[in-house]
Amino acid sequence: MDRRDVTPFPGVRPPAILVVGSANMDLMARCPHIPAPDEIILGSSFRSTPGGKGANGATAATRLIAGTAQGGVALLGAMGRDAHGVALRDNLHARGVDIFSRWRPCRRAWRSSSCRGRRGEQYRSGPGGE
Numbered sequence: 001m002d003r004r005d006v007t008p009f010p011g012v013r014p015p016a017i018l019v020v021g022s023a024n025m026d027l028m029a030r031c032p033h034i035p036a037p038d039e040i041i042l043g044s045s046f047r048s049t050p051g052g053k054g055a056n057g058a059t060a061a062t063r064l065i066a067g068t069a070q071g072g073v074a075l076l077g078a079m080g081r082d083a084h085g086v087a088l089r090d091n092l093h094a095r096g097v098d099i100f101s102r103w104r105p106c107r108r109a110w111r112s113s114s115c116r117g118r119r120g121e122q123y124r125s126g127p128g129g130e
Contacts, residue, residue: 014071015071015072015073015074015098016065016070016071016072016073017058017061017065017071017072017073017074018073018074018076019054019057019058019061019073019074019075019076020054020075020076020077021052021053021054021055021057021058021075021076021077022052022053022054022055022077022078023050023051023052023054023055023075023077023079023088023092023101024050024051024052024055024088025048025049025050025051025084025087025088026048026049026050026051027046027048028046028047028048028049029043029045029046030043030044030045030046031043031044032044048084048087050087050088050091050092052077052088054075054077055075055088055091055092055097058073058074058075058092058097059092059095059097061073062095062096062097066096072096072097072098073096073097073098074097074098074099074100075092075097075098075099075100075101076100076101077101077102078101078102078103078104079099079101079102079103079104080103080104080105081103081104081105085103089101
């Protein structure tokens, strides 16, 4: 049996590289320090940056095989059903990554880090604990 006979992508040429992983929108605020429990502090700037181990790996793979006849790269994963999910999809398409995703309820994660190397993370699930 030929590999092309068992493609999970009916009607589509299988990618040369399939990355299974996450795509996240990193939301970053510059703050003077990591807040203590129950402390509220003001940030001086804010930015959104596409990321996620799967999206970063797919982007790197696309750059590695650029200009070769090896085929394309695809990311298989879930995307949020919101503006961030659309922005992630558009960013990956602009970088030459095909996307095979399932649109899911959104999840948010907050990470705090300092220039001294301390970090903390908080996660909040979407509807139904997704």
